[in-house]
Amino acid sequence: MDFLNNSNPADLIVLIIWGAIFLTFIVKLFQSICLVPTKSAYVIERLGKYHKTLDAGFHALLPFIDRVAYIQDLKEETIDVPPQECFSKDEVNVEVDGVIYISVTEPIKSSYGIVDYRFAAMQLAQTTTRSVIGTLDLDRTFEERDLISAKVVDVLDKAGEAWGIRVHRYEIKNITPPQTVRLAMEMQVNAERERRAIMAKSEGDKQSVINRSEGIKRETINISEGEKQRRINAAEGKASEILSLAKATAESIKKVANVIDQEGGQKALEMQLSEQYLKQMEGLSKENRKVILPANLLDYQQWMNSMGLANTNKNKV
Missing domain, CATH: 3.30.479.30 (Band 7 domain)
Known part of the structure; x- marks a missing residue:
């Protein structure tokens, strides 16, 4: 304080000027130190002209000569x-x-x-x-x-x-x-949606009818195939039956012929025919039919002649 009181005003002004210059130099010195962050770029001008571009890291500039003119962010x-x-x-x-x-x-x-x-x-x-x-x-x-x-x-x-x-x-x-266009577009979209729904429904109905007709067709084919197979089986069964009866009849006739050729076979045959003759007479009487009878019912030879079997029997004998 005593120094300031005893100093001349001119000395004080000079002191203040030098102090300001010193402070300005210190500030510029700190400003000359650049710490560039990642994904950034500092554009440096020297005396108003482009000098260089600083990448990320520590950099030192010349005070009062270099300055940071632009800071560009390199991130998207x-x-x-x-x-x-x-x-x-x-x-x-x-x-x-x-x-x-x-x-x-x-x-x-x-x-x-x-x-x-x-x-x-x-x-x-x-x-x-x-x-x-x-x-x-x-x-x-x-x-x-x-x-x-x-x-x-x-x-x-x-x-x-x-x-x-x-x-x-x-x-x-x-x-x-615009609002009017949006309303028209919504109506168009709704109409298209309804058209697709109708098309989908019609396609479904069409497929349903096709499926039903296919089912009926297959059912009819199956029924006809079954009926065909049933008739084939029945015909085969009937043919087998007829064949079996024919074989049995042939075998029976063959056996009868063999028996007739043996001793006493002729009389046995006449006895069997007489039995059949009596049974036939009994049946005719029950039906009340008009028949021509021989005078003697026991006359077998006369019945044979009336039936047209006499010649047959003679031929067989």
Whole structure:
């Protein structure tokens, strides 16, 4: 305090000036130390002219000569494209918005090639979207989102070469038609849905009728096949029966013939025929039929003649 009180005003002013110069030097010295974070780039100017680009890490600059002119973020970033009105090929006004994904690849160009690359990319995306939608009908704009995105990315990539940026992709968030068009589209969708439901129901009915007719057809075939097999089996059984009866009759006749040829066979045959003759007379009397009878019922030879069997028996004998 005594020093300040005893000092001249001029000395105090000089002291203050040197103190300010010292403080300024200290501040500039600290500012000349740069710690660049990862995925960042510092553009350095020396005496107002581009000098170099600093990558991530520790760097020291020359005080009062070098300065950090631009700080560029190298990470991928998103830029919202605000909604805009576009006219489709069939003159329908729609509102379109989207989002751009870009990143800085050359910090020098992004710093000196354009004033604001973000704003420029957004404006170029809007104009390109309008031009692409103008070549499409309204119905196709909802189906060709990939085509619109590819066109915008292609245009932005060509422009980004001069701006030092890279456009990774462009996505359309919403395509909003007017209220009247939306109502018409909803009616069209509902009509298409109803048409598909009717078609599905008719296809189901058609398939059901086909299935039923196929079932009836198979049932009829099965019944006819069964009836055919039944008749074949019956015919085969009848044929077997007739064949068996014929064989049995033939065997019986053969045995009778053998018996007749033996001694006493003729009388045994006449006795059996007489028995059959009496049984036949009994049956005729029960039926009350008119028959011609011989005068002597026991006259077997006369009955044989009336029946036309006499000659037969003589031939057999």
